[in-house]
Amino acid sequence: MSSLAKNYKRRNLSFSKGRGSFLYTKGGTKFLDFVQGIAVNSLGHANPSLVKAINKQSNKLWHVSNSFKIPEGEELARKLTSKTFAGAVIFQNSGAEATEAAIKVARRYFYSIGQSKKNRILCIKNSFHGRTIAAINASGSKKMTEGFGPKVGGFDHFEFGNHVELKKKITNKTAAIMIEPIMGEGGIKVIPTWCLKEIRKICDKKKILLILDEVQCGIGRSGKFFSYEYANIKPDIVPIAKGIGGGFPIGAVLMTKKVSNAMVPGTHGSTFGGNPLAMSVGNAVMDEIFKKGFLSRVKSNSRYFISELNKIKNKFPKIIKEIRGVGLILGIQLHHDQTKFIDDLLKNKLLTIRAGENVIRILPPLNVSKKEIDMALKIINKVCNSYKN
C-alpha cells in the first residue's frame, strides 16, 4: 500500500539509474527514454556537465534569500536576455509558477500605466498552463477545473485556430493573449507561423501583451531556442520551465524591459526561486545548448526522425493518422486510442507518453544520437507490424 495520494495514474515500473537516453531498473532492464521527464531532461540523464555543475555548487552554497544578490542568477538572467527578446527575468521553481507570474506581470503592467481595468487574459480553450488555481482556470478545460470551484475570473477563451472568435473576444478589458506556440499536452498541436504573426499584429493593434508559454516547447526543444522564433516575432512575456533545469526544478518568466518596469520591489517573490544551486545547473544547461552546432544538430536529427516516422505512417495508414511536431517535440497521432500502442512500445523497451487527440508524445533528449532514433523507429515499426494494419 502506498502512502502517496492517488492523483497520478502510475505504471508499476521504477528506475534506479539513468544515463543519457536510457533508464535502468534495479534489475538492470534498459529502456530507451523518449519521455525524459516530459521534456525536462533536455540533455539526457546524468549529463556530465550538469553533474559537475551541481556537485561544484553543492560544495559551495545552496541557498540564500532573494534579499541578497545572487551572482549565479544574475549570470543566468544575462544569458537568457542576451539570447532572446527579453530585457528582464524573474526566477521561479516550476512551469505553473512561471505562467502565474506571467499573468501577474501582464496585469501589473497595465496597472502601472494607469489602466488597471485592462486585466483579462485571453487563452485557447482546452489549453494547458499548469495546475495551480489560476492556471487551471486559464486552461478553460472542464476536466481540469471540475470540483475546484469557485471559478477564478479574469480569463476568456477562444477555439484553437478560430481567429474570428479571437478578435471578437478582445475587449477594452483584455490585457494579454496567452498561448502555447506548440500545444504539448493538447496533442503536439503546432500553431502555424502565419497564425502567430497575425496574433502579434492583433496584439500590437489592440495594444495588448502577447504571452507565449514556452514551458514545454522552449529551451531548444523545437530546434530553435524558443519555438516562436520560427515566426520571426517578438513576444512581451514568456514563461519557461521544464528544459531549463535539465532535471533540476527551475521556472522563470522572461519579459521586455518596458513591462518589467512594473515589477517594483514587493510585487512578486519566491523563497526558492533562483537559488544558487538551481542557477548553477541552469547556467550549465544554457552553455550546452548554445555550444556551436547544438541546435542545428537538433534540427537535422528532427528532419531525419520526422521523415522516417512519415515513412512508417505511409506504410500503416490505417494505424497512424498524422505525424506532428517540430524539432524534438514530436507526436504520432493514431486513428484510435493510443493507450495500447504506448503499452506495446513500453513492452519493447521504448518509453513514450500520451497527449491529447490520440497522440503518442515523443520527447528524446536534445542530444539524442541518430543511432538511438533508429532504435526507436525500429520499435515503432515493429509495433505497427504486430497489428497487421
Ligand SMILES: *Cc1c(COP(=O)(O)O)cnc(C)c1O
Ligand atoms: C508542463 C507545463 C506547464 C506547467 O508546468 P509545471 O512545472 O508542471 O507546473 C505549463 N505550461 C505548459 C505549456 C506546460 O507544458
